[in-house]
Structure formats: C-alpha cells, structure tokens
Amino acid sequence: MKYKVAFVCIGNSCRSQIAEGFAREYGSDVLEVYSAGTNPADQVKPNAVKAMEEVGIDISGQYPKLLEDIPAELDILITMGCGVECPYVPCKVREDWGLDDPVSKPMNIFRETRDVIEGKVKELIEKAREGNI
Secondary structure (H helix, E strand, C coil), X not given: CCEEEEEEECCCCCHHHHHHHHHHHHHCCCEEEEEEECCCCCCCCHHHHHHHHCCCCCCCCCCCCEHHHCCCCEEEEEEXXXXXXXXXXXXXXXXXXXXXXXXXXXXXXXXXXXXHHHHHHHHHHHHHHHCCC
C-alpha cells in the first residue's frame, strides 16, 4: 500500500517542492507524492531547483499547483510552517514542520532548508515503510 502524502505551503515554490522532490526520489515505493499551495507562485524558485541539483535531484519539471490539483483525501498532510494560512484538507495524519521560508534569503539558507527537509522526509519514509503512520 502506498500512502498519499501532500506537502503544502502558501506559494508551493520552494519548501514543499523540495519535499516533493526528496519524497519521490527516496520513497516512491511507499508514498504517492503531491505538493500544492494556497496561493501558488508562478514558478518553482530557481534557488530551490539549484539546491536540489546540488544533491543530484532534478525538480526543474515540477511546478506550483493549487490545492484543488491534489487528491481530496490524503493519508498524510505535511504543512511547511505557514501558520494560520495553512489550509484544512481531510487527512488521517497532519504534521507541521515549522520551516521558515527561505525565498528571499541567500543560497546557503536554501541549502540549510533543503538539508532539514531531506532529514524529515527520510524519517517520514522510514515510518511509512514500518507501517507507523
């Protein structure tokens, strides 16, 4: 069984896209992966694409999506730290990762955010593989 997981933030241009990239790369055996935003940006931020390229993952084909573009019911909803602006979506498990948005920050902050997200995604995948969701 694959768990339906969505990574959600406001713009769906950085944090949630990075999480989607890692989840697809590492967890496609146990996760059906989506990402979306409440107010999607025009494109994935170039520094997010660059940060992922540095670790060998290509997210250049990903694009910001609306909540309506993901399944109406999910197993897992991960919000990135968007506070009261995070939406309600029916799900079995909801978790907020509380990550600051690196959008207007220098590249080293994108890298730090990427590395934190990678660790959290790996933990999520491990739980899914163990059936501990």
